[in-house]
Each structure stands twice: as C-alpha cells, then as structure tokens.
Amino acid sequence: MRFLDQPPRFLFFTGKGGVGKTSLACATAIRLAGLGRRVLLVSTDPASNVAQVFEQPIGNALTPIAAVPNLSALEIDPEAAAQAYRDRIVGPVRGVLPDDVVRGIEEQLSGACTTEIAAFDEFTGLLTDTRLTDGFDHVIFDTAPTGHTIRLLQLPGAWSGFLENNTEGASCLGPLSGLETQREQYAAAVSALADPARTRLVLVARAQASTLREVARTHAELAAIGLTRQFLVINGVLPEAEGATDDALAVAVLRREAAALVELPEALRELPTDHVPLMPFNLVGLPALAALLGSAAAQDDVPGAGASPAGRPALPKLASLVDDLAQDGHGLVMLMGKGGVGKTTLAAAIAVELAQRGFAVHLTTSDPAAHLAETLEGSLDNLTVSRIDPQAETERYRQHVLDTKGKDLDARGRAVLEEDLRSPCTEEIAVFQAFSRIIREAGRKFVVMDTAPTGHTLLLLDATGAYHREIARNMDKSGVQHFTTPMMQLQDPKQTKVILVTLAETTPVLEAANLQADLRRAGIEPWAWVINNSLAAAARTESKLLAQRATREWPQIAAVREQHAKRVALVPVQAAEPIGVARLLALAEGGTVAPAAAPSHP
C-alpha cells in the first residue's frame, strides 16, 4: 500500500460518509503498531465504531487498546463538542434573559460551521501540544477539517485583526470567537496541516463516478490551501474474480467500477493510488482489520453471508413515490442529502417520471457535472432543464453586493466587507437565491431541485427578516398579491416536498437523520426518504461478496423505515451510469441488471 510507505507523523483520512475512513484508519493504526511504532488513533466520526472495532470502551480520553500493544485511541464526538460550546455560551444566560432571546442565540450556534469548528478546536491540541502526543510516533485521524474551516483560520488579516481589535475585523469567524483555544495555537495547527513533512492526507473514495468527483473537489480545495501531500485510496473495489461466474450483477458492477476508474477525474490521476478490495466479512475485530490491508489471511465467511432476502419486507420503488407526488398536479420537490449520494440522478429520475405522465416539469440542478442535465434537455416536450453554477452565482452575488452596498464605503470599509463575503455562508445563500427565482414557478408546474437549504440557514434568514423583505419587493414588481413567503411555502407540505437521499450504510443514514432534525427545527417535515444504490434491492446474485454486502444493508434499511422516514423508496444499484430518459425511467421502476429477477420487491 503506497499510502503506508514512510508515513509522516500525522495521517488524516478524509472522504464522504460511508466510504470506510474509520476502517482504513483502524487498519493503518494496527499495521503501524504491529511494526513497533507507538500510535494514537483519533476518531471524530459521529458514528464512531472504533470502540466496537476494538471491543472495548474508549471515549473522550486517551485510552490504551488492550488487544494491540503500542496503540492508544481517543474518540471526539463533534456534536457533543458543539453542544458543550453552546452550553458554555448560552448556559449562563438561560433563565436570565427572556426565553425567546435565548432560543435565538441557540439557533445562531446550531449551524454546521459551529460543529466543525468545535471539533477542530478539540483536536487542535493534538496537532500542537507536544505534551499530549510526545509519546507517539504517529497520530492517525479518521477525518480531516474541510477547506472552509482551514480557510477561515487562514483568512489574511483575520488573526491579526482579531488580536488587535478583539471582536471586529473578520467578524465571520463567528463561532470561533467564543472558543477558548489561543489564536496562536490555531495558526500552529494549520501550519502543521500544511507541512508535508509532518502531515499526509489520504483521500478515501469508492469506484463510483459521483464519489470520485466529490473527492476531486476535496483534493483541489485542500491542495489550494497547502495540503499538497495527498494519497488516494479506492476502497471496496469488487475483485475481478467475482465476474468469473458470469453473474449478471457482478459483471455489471465490475464494468461500472472499471468505467468510473477509466474516467478518473484529471486532478486525481497524479496522486499515488491504492485499491483496497471489497471484503467478504464485516470490518469488526482485529483479524478482519488486519486482513483489510492484506497482511493476514482473510477469514472466509461470517454468519448470515449470502442469506436470501426472501421474506424481507418489500419497499416501494421510486415510481410509486412519484405516483403520490403526481396527485397534486404541481409543486416543489427538493432533494436533500450529503454530497455523492446521488441527489442529481434521483432528481432527474423524478422529473422524467413526472414529465412522462404529462405534467409540465422544470428540473434545476447545481451539480457541477453538467452532462446529466445536458442529455435531458429537449428530450421530453414538457421538461425544461436549467443549471445553476454555484461558483458563478457566488461570484456574481459577491460582485453585486460590493457594487451596490459597498459603493459608498471608503477603502477600509470595503476591505472589511470583502473579507466577510468570503465566508462559507455566502455560497449557500447565493445558490439558494438563484433557486428562489425558479421556486416561484412551482405554483403552476412541478419544480424539481437537486438541493435544498438547511433548516439552520432558513431559520437564520427568517429570523433576520431579510427573506421576507426580499420577497415583498419581488411581489411589488410582479404585481402578484396573493403570494406567500418562501419560508411559508417550504413549510407547507401541500406545496413543498423534501426528499432525503441516503445510502443503506451506517454513516450516511446518520447524516441524513441529522439533516432531518435540522429541517424539523425550521418547521419543515421531510416527506420521504430514498435509499439509493442499494444492492439489497438489486437482482439476486451468485457473487458471495455482493450477497454479503446486500445482507448488511438490511439493518440500515430497517432503521430508516422504522425510526426515520414517513415514506421510503429503495433504488437498486445501477448497472450503468443512469443517463438519458430510458435509463432514468428504468431506475425509477426499480430495474437494474435483470429487473425480472429482483426478489426484494415482488
């Protein structure tokens, strides 16, 4: 494995939820500890299963791992860190200031950036405080800070401004200003991250086009900041031998993975790359993890492998969800989920299904991969497709604000405004503003969007009243008097249906549940969940490996059904990239390689 070759002191594994960062981090830690190095493993995965992997409790303190000499571990729960931070700020005024004032403050501190920065704050000490880590040769993290967080910490003038003026200057450091850690320590942490002699970043992906595109974005973002020493691991690759049986599903998966790797984004081609094969067993316990990086003989089987899905509950196809959607005749459909779960594909499939039934549909996407939208344009009479380029929208918005609101400012005032416009919220707002123009069409036709604002953003916009002002002005221009505000439109289940997209794996399900909780705070109840890319929903397979993986999906599918979702649809893993009307329709109907043989939804 190239990423294990002469590893520096700090190793970070990054990638979207469910690609196997934690397993790889654990396996790496075991491997290095086995070579006699003293290793500290740090997990910040909210669904951390490190304790389960080593079969002992760990928690928020340095804990030696009994079964592995030389290895210690530490778990940081980012949500708990954020909650502790909120409590520190809000706790002293609860019951002192009026309740609604306290609620407003809490919402301000409930955004994703607070969580991320609170987690970063927790592990800053590990990067900079030698007393904590002196006893270790390697510190391995199963996550990495995003480009946004690092940029915030790097904003030129941010820290100097902070130190001189205390709270002014780059005010969009927002949650940072309340954290206890010394500013100098953040600067030291960032420089440790950007130093290739000390830090190696391992990008973890699956052999899927959308996941690889997402990883390419992460790569570019972090490289631009100075984290240039990056390695790529493609995890869970189906071994070619599985295709020997001529099993239709295995052959299709092999073909699709090969195609994704052939079309590997340009930016990733230069990176030292490893392929880790799909394993026939659960990655729990030491022998399994040791086998992941190929040092020991893999155990052959675990109980339940290849169990037939017969007798499993049938779940509806995407097309049956569309039947329900179609009853209203028009409305706004927004797909929401983490990057790489397939929101754009599913938005396209829903749009095509609706258009096929004769409804006027506007599909609008912010996915940088434009080919999907382009292939649909003009393919169906009543389907229009538009695309929003987040980068262009953000730039336009930034320029517009500087030209209008910033025009009377002196040079120094303009500099402050320019710095604040680099905040991460700017992009979300700029994109959502572009979408807002299209949302108004939903009174007459179907509008299907592949993104949605988070509940946190909506609440903040609503609280400031900025959203209402914007709409009031638009109403005056168009002369339409009966129009409601977008917030009211989004909260009304008759007008808006939010569909959460996830995968049948632990971390993606947990991430979707968090998004749902966030929307509920804003008074928006997600209408349905769609589990995408499911092997359990695909055709019966002779491949033991794939059957194994399918079996492992069922507990997650059950969790979505029983604990999270009002309505669920299951979309099987696709044999080919679902591009074009025919393939999208087949996807919605639950088809994959051999639809007739699919046993899971009779």
Added chain:
Amino acid sequence: MKSIQIFDPALCCSSGVCGVDVDQQLVTFAANVEWAKQQGIAVERVNLAQQPLAFAQNAVVKGFLERSGAESLPLILIDGEFALAGRYPTRDELARWAGVTAVLAAQAAGGCCSGGRCC
C-alpha cells in the same frame, strides 16, 4: 473620552453579509465603526450570539431586552447610559458623542457624504 457600546442583535457577521439580502445598514455601520476606531474613538460592539452574558450582566441592556425584545436591538450606550435604540448611529453621531470634530466635508471623495447618507 466617552466610550460607546453597541449591543447588536444575534448576528453571524457584524458586517451583515449573512442574509439573502445584505443589510445596507450593517454594511455602512461596520465601515463607520472602522472609521471611528481610526479616529481613536472608543467603540465596542457586543454580539448577542457570541457574548450573551454581557447582555445579561448589564442591567440597562437586560431590562431593555425584557421590555422590548431582541427585535428592538441594536441598543447603544454611552458611558453605560441609554443613548439610542432600534437603529445604528451615523458616522456623524459617533463623532459628536465622542467629542471628535468630524471633518466630514474633507472625506467626501465622489460627491457623496460618508456615513451612508447621500447628499
């Protein structure tokens, strides 16, 4: 010199760019605060979302929040006493309160007065 304290509503950014519609008042005021500091005026901004304890510990501010609510912020105190609420002060006002003789005319570059008010 008198000290001026501004108790802001719960803001993500004090320059006000965090909204669907950037709030012109906040943009202008952020610039005015920068200007005031350069003049040596003692101006302090306190953000409800970041330093709520400062609101709770000040009897004037706490009473104001109870009577009028967070919607009525900002609240401006001069040497701890109520000076203005519900809007941000202009550059002119900041200068007058602090006893600084503002040279407003000299600042107008493009025919526009500073302080966010156009002639």
